[in-house]
Amino acid sequence: xxxxxxxxxxxxxxxxxxxxxxxxxxxxxxxxxxxxxxxxxxxxxxxxxxxxxxxxxxxxxxxxxxxxxxxxxxxxxxxxxxxxxxxxxxxxxxxxxxxxxxxxxxxxxxxxxxxxxxxxxxxxxxxxxxxxxxxxxxxxxxxxxxxxxxxxxxxxxxxxxxxxxxxxxxxxxxxxxxxxxxxxxxxxxxxxxxxxxxxxxxxxxxxxxxxxxxxxxxxxxxxxxxxxxxxxxxxxxxxxxxxxxxxxxxxxxxxxxxxxxxxxxxxxxxxxxxxxxxxxxxxxxxxxxxxxxxxxxxxxxxxxxxxxxxxxxxxxxxxxxxxxxxxxxxxxxxxxxxxxxxxxxxxxxxxxxxxxxxxxxx
Amino acid sequence: xxxxxxxxxxxxxxxxxxxxxxxxxxxxxxxxxxxxxxxxxxxxxxxxxxxxxxxxxxxxxxxxxxxxxxxxxxxxxxxxxxxxxxxxxxxxxxxxxxxxxxxxxxxxxxxxxxxxxxxxxxxxxxxxxxxxxxxxxxxxxxxxxxxxxxxxxxxxxxxxxxxxxxxxxxxxxxxxxxxxxxxxxxxxxxxxxxxxxxxxxxxxxxxxxxxxxxxxxxxxxxxxxxxxxxxxxxxxxxxxxxxxxxxxxxxxxxxxxxxxxxxxxxxxxxxxxxxxxxxxxxxxxxxxxxxxxxxxxxxxxxxxxx
Numbered sequence: 303x304x305x306x307x308x309x310x311x312x313x314x315x316x317x318x319x320x321x322x323x324x325x326x327x328x329x330x331x332x333x334x335x336x337x338x339x340x341x342x343x344x345x346x347x348x349x350x351x352x353x354x355x356x357x358x359x360x361x362x363x364x365x366x367x368x369x370x371x372x373x374x375x376x377x378x379x380x381x382x383x384x385x386x387x388x389x390x391x392x393x394x395x396x397x398x399x400x401x402x403x404x405x406x407x408x409x410x411x412x413x414x415x416x417x418x419x420x421x422x423x424x425x426x427x428x429x430x431x432x433x434x435x436x437x438x439x440x441x442x443x444x445x446x447x448x449x450x451x452x453x454x455x456x457x458x459x460x461x462x463x464x465x466x467x468x469x470x471x472x473x474x475x476x477x478x479x480x481x482x483x484x485x486x487x488x489x490x491x492x493x494x495x496x497x498x499x500x501x502x503x504x505x506x507x508x509x510x511x512x513x514x515x516x517x518x519x520x521x522x523x524x525x526x527x528x529x530x531x532x533x534x535x536x537x538x539x540x541x542x543x544x545x546x547x548x549x550x551x552x553x554x555x556x557x558x559x560x561x562x563x564x565x566x567x568x569x570x571x572x573x574x575x576x577x578x579x580x581x582x583x584x585x586x587x588x589x590x591x592x593x594x595x596x597x598x599x600x601x602x603x604x605x606x607x608x609x610x611x612x613x614x615x616x617x618x619x620x621x622x623x624x625x626x627x628x629x630x631x632x633x634x635x636x637x638x639x640x641x642x643x644x645x646x647x648x649x650x651x652x653x654x655x656x657x658x659x660x661x662x663x664x
Numbered sequence: 665x666x667x668x669x670x671x672x673x674x675x676x677x678x679x680x681x682x683x684x685x686x687x688x689x690x691x692x693x694x695x696x697x698x699x700x701x702x703x704x705x706x707x708x709x710x711x712x713x714x715x716x717x718x719x720x721x722x723x724x725x726x727x728x729x730x731x732x733x734x735x736x737x738x739x740x741x742x743x744x745x746x747x748x749x750x751x752x753x754x755x756x757x758x759x760x761x762x763x764x765x766x767x768x769x770x771x772x773x774x775x776x777x778x779x780x781x782x783x784x785x786x787x788x789x790x791x792x793x794x795x796x797x798x799x800x801x802x803x804x805x806x807x808x809x810x811x812x813x814x815x816x817x818x819x820x821x822x823x824x825x826x827x828x829x830x831x832x833x834x835x836x837x838x839x840x841x842x843x844x845x846x847x848x849x850x851x852x853x854x855x856x857x858x859x860x861x862x863x864x865x866x867x868x869x870x871x872x873x874x875x876x877x878x879x880x881x882x883x884x885x886x887x888x889x890x891x892x893x894x895x896x897x898x899x900x901x902x903x904x905x906x907x908x909x910x911x912x913x914x915x916x917x918x919x920x921x922x923x924x925x926x927x928x929x930x931x932x933x934x935x936x937x938x939x940x941x942x943x944x945x946x947x948x949x950x951x952x953x954x955x956x957x958x959x960x961x962x963x964x965x966x967x968x969x970x
Binding site for chain 1: 764765883887891931933945954
């Protein structure tokens, strides 16, 4: 068997590869369930049917998909510009921390203006945290992968410091958490009976905005060229420094916004458990969604299913919740392998050139 | 005086983890491949080694299991990157994310388990010396193996033909290919060797350094090891020194706490991560210096005959 380069990339496989990757992941999942002595039908059920079978379940699916989608939209800009921000988790935490700080200021007399302030603080926090990476990369050429990742650990420790120290709820029986935020800080919910907030509306607006930016604006074009073809971009006079800053600030701001929506939404206070791995999972969401604004919607929902399925697998099948991480990692692996089919095709036998002249043309 | 000796001893131990992993990554990168999966490989190796020792009671089998786990994962990464031409950064990230998930999944049964008592291996005579003895010569053998490994790698890379071929593959895969060397197989061998060493380091963490299993226990050591290769400008001896330096920074926090320094633990725990950033900034500030030392083809795919 031989790998042969296609004359041009296959547009069919560009769409089919994520689907194939999912199928392979499911197949491995079935094997895993069987190896662990669990009924694979039940396994598939908790991952792919339970999360969508009732309006309430669908709501929970959206609750988890919202942060993933928002972060992945930012990362799509980043990865398209060939900037490798893998510290979205840290930007999420600092965004949550900044938002939590504003939310703690609220009391009985605070007006509803506090919600926009919380969201703005989240965006600002995330941007500032990503800005450190941008600054060190821009000014000192420090590798953004390593810096942004190191800052995740630092961000987690800052959060821990605040909830174990200065912001600990004095009436909280010494638990490491802040007091519950005032009701007025709660991100408005879309409908009664479900935890879905306006965050999902913001996320979908982000999808539209990203689509316009990437495909209908000059700035978006310049941004992408700087990633795909740095030399061409320099020749055209596009600033690579600008692209770097835009990529990191946009992705940092998005992650920070997700953090704010999370603490002032479903969580309602700061605890050491705010970081739930959304920042890392969103990397997978971005890639599986082809870095395309519409693609990431589907992959965010899929990844949310993995999260909910993992929780259900724990309570229903007695499997550890961390099975989610196994499937997430497998999915990205499979996607990268399947993506080979876009540029290459497999040949069972060596293809023989028809005549010497056609060989010369190659 | 005693606490000073203890600090030195624990620095060597902490540095050993980073040194072994980073030397492995150095071999990788000398062949032109960056493996961001170090953290994931170390996590899987940590649980593989730990589980093996729980079941067999043999520490050396544990190390072997860790190396095997690291090598297997690295081989998957290598085939994807080298033959299927996937993006090195994305594939490495996939490996880290998968490794974090898989180790947590596989390790859940071992969370409460305890290892049999570790035997210490003091070196006769030397270990009885005052101060120097407890500081340097009452270590796990792996500490000395890391030092020997460094020397061996210097010899291999700069004094043997095979080392020269490996370096040439990293500098110019096209030329090496033109000379008839099997570039892709050499790269795979380098990646697998790197994975095995990362695995060894991971197993050392769960068997000797902190002999237990906790989810995510590598805590960024794989990433720091990656940063170390840059910090050391891809020189084995400097990797070892850098590893001890970082080991010292890691250990300093515990000793400062022991001395009753009044700084919150969380802020002290940031030290290794902040130190990594500072060091990266200092080293990367001079692009010329990096460019002179960095393997030229690093991170770039290679297609023979294309």
